Amino acid sequence: MDLPQAPSGFKILMFPWLAHGHIIPYLELSKRLLSRNNFHFYICSTAINISSIESFIKGNNLGDSIEAVELKLEPSVQLPPPYHTTKNLPLHLIPTLLKAFQTTRSSFSDIVDTLNPDLIIYDLFQPWAPKLAASRGIPAVHFYIAGAATRSYGYHLHNNYFPELQLNDYEKMSLGEKIKLINAVFEEGETFSDNLELSTEVVLLKTSWSFEGKYINYFSDSCNKKILPTGPLVTDANSSSDENSDILQWLSKKDHHSTVYISFGSEYFLSGEEVEAIAKGLELCEVNFIWVLRFPLGEETKTIEETLPLGFLERVKERGVVTGWAPQAKILQHPGIGAFLSHCGWSSIMESMYFGVPIIGMPMKAIMLIDANMLVGCGVSLRIPRKDNEGYIGEDIATVMSDVIFGKSGERLRRRAEELSEKMRMEEVEEMDIVANQLWKICLENRP
Incomplete structure (x- = not known):
């Protein structure tokens, strides 16, 4: 695999789930971090998503700082290449795509070995990604593109810590079935919790203190990680x-x-x-x-x-x-x-x-x-x-x-x-400054 090498500074490999609603926050985070530190970003996704990624890069004049890297997902009768993304995908094929996504480990491994990034930032549906990073001595940070309330819910499900979040019995059953369905596509011994446990020092959430402060604090105490909100990451x-x-x-x-x-x-x-x-x-x-x-x-x-x-x-x-x-x-x-x-x-x-x-x-x-x-x-x-x-x-x-x-x-x-x-709006600049400084610190501490 012949990929260009980054200029001086730290190389960060972004690995979002194959959804437009996940890829855009990863791109927005990259763009905002670039205005603060000397990072170089690689965004990893399937071919069908590359054009929209490159359109974002071009539209924001970031061609020298962000590059798209193709993740190989083998086509099948059920999932031809146009279906290698959740955008416009029929709902019944989402579980099929999620299962196929787990087969990209080898492709992702090749990308990591070729780029040798200073940091990997990864999404929700690939608990194997931080394990692979650890095997190469590369720090990895989990970036969850949803909020703290949903993450907190799983921790207080049985003690009713936040009454306003409670679901009725039918809704709880629906959520439980979805979690079982997703965990079933992972290899034995892998679960959602690996994303948190293997994240280096911090976990990033696409949220704000003013909006979800009490949930952020609870989630941080529950998972023993420093939770850093990135701000809303709303496109200009x-x-x-x-x-x-x-x-x-x-x-x-x-x-x-x-x-x-x-x-x-x-x-x-x-x-x-x-x-x-x-x-x-x-x-x-x-x-x-x-x-x-x-x-x-x-x-x-x-x-x-x-x-x-x-x-x-x-x-x-x-x-x-x-x-x-x-x-x-x-x-x-x-x-x-x-x-x-x-x-x-x-x-x-x-x-x-x-x-x-x-x-x-x-x-x-x-x-x-x-x-x-x-x-x-x-x-x-x-x-x-x-x-x-x-x-x-x-x-x-x-x-x-x-x-x-x-x-x-x-x-x-x-x-x-x-x-x-x-x-x-008042908080977003400070929140991003804190994220940028923390990621720079992690990269600096792990550079030989």
Whole structure:
């Protein structure tokens, strides 16, 4: 493997999971660290993700400091190369990709031996990565791209330390099944806990003290590691050139805080029943809205019109936009937005809090349920009710949206979200300085 050598300074190999929502935080962390210390970064991922990584590098003029390195994942009938990423991947293939990811050990080992980095920063689904690093005498630091509440939950599950995070029996069972499913793809003796235990001195979390301070402290005490928040790592909205977007022009004609932004991230795809429930809720409550509706690979021929209830677009044309893509950061910082109806994915939460927008929680997966509860406890969200394994219903969606946009609850939530936004912005520079200094110290202490 012929890879370029870094200039003087420390070489750091970043190893995120094969998801857009993981890769971008690793790139953002790299970019911010570069402004503080003489690091050189290598971002390791599969071929299908390399183009977006290189686009980020080029867009931020970081070609001399960050390089993409291809991780080899053998194609199969189930997982041809376009499926070597979670972006747009059908949900039923996520476990298959996770299992295939475990076979990249040999490829990753070759990359490590070729680069001989001073530090490896690794993600959640490869507990073997820090073991490999240790066998080469290379320090490794775990960077978890979600928050402290979800990590704390596992430690206090049996003693109810944070009542606001508690799940009902059905939700606990769902979370337990997911954890068992993931642990089953690891080799015997490997578990999630290895990521923490093998991390050198510190663990990095994509969060802020002002947002999750009590959870950070609890998590640190529980795992006996120094937990360092990186800050929200929100991409600069001003770096994109969509000021003249039709959506933004449409939004500018709406009253302040009158519009709900609706998006479920790049990796969750609504079922037909969920689409119908949201559409019904929007018709019942009559809020303005921008709805991002995406489809997985293999369903690109679907159209928004045929997916939505018959006549829906015509009935809401004066107060709603449904689109396959929208400039999310630009929209969230627009004064016309009053709330973000979200699945409570962590990157969406961080963006919403950073721009001071309250969240209407519609969590779809187990970990998101924990974060949705945390947001309610934090005073920045209302959660749409749901009974066990039953789906969401339009009437409940309408009630919560109406309360947040038209009711007093919305005013309270927005004040709290704006307060948190101000604190997060004040803290982020200092938080990144601390992370940069700690990583530099680890590299310096381990250099021969």
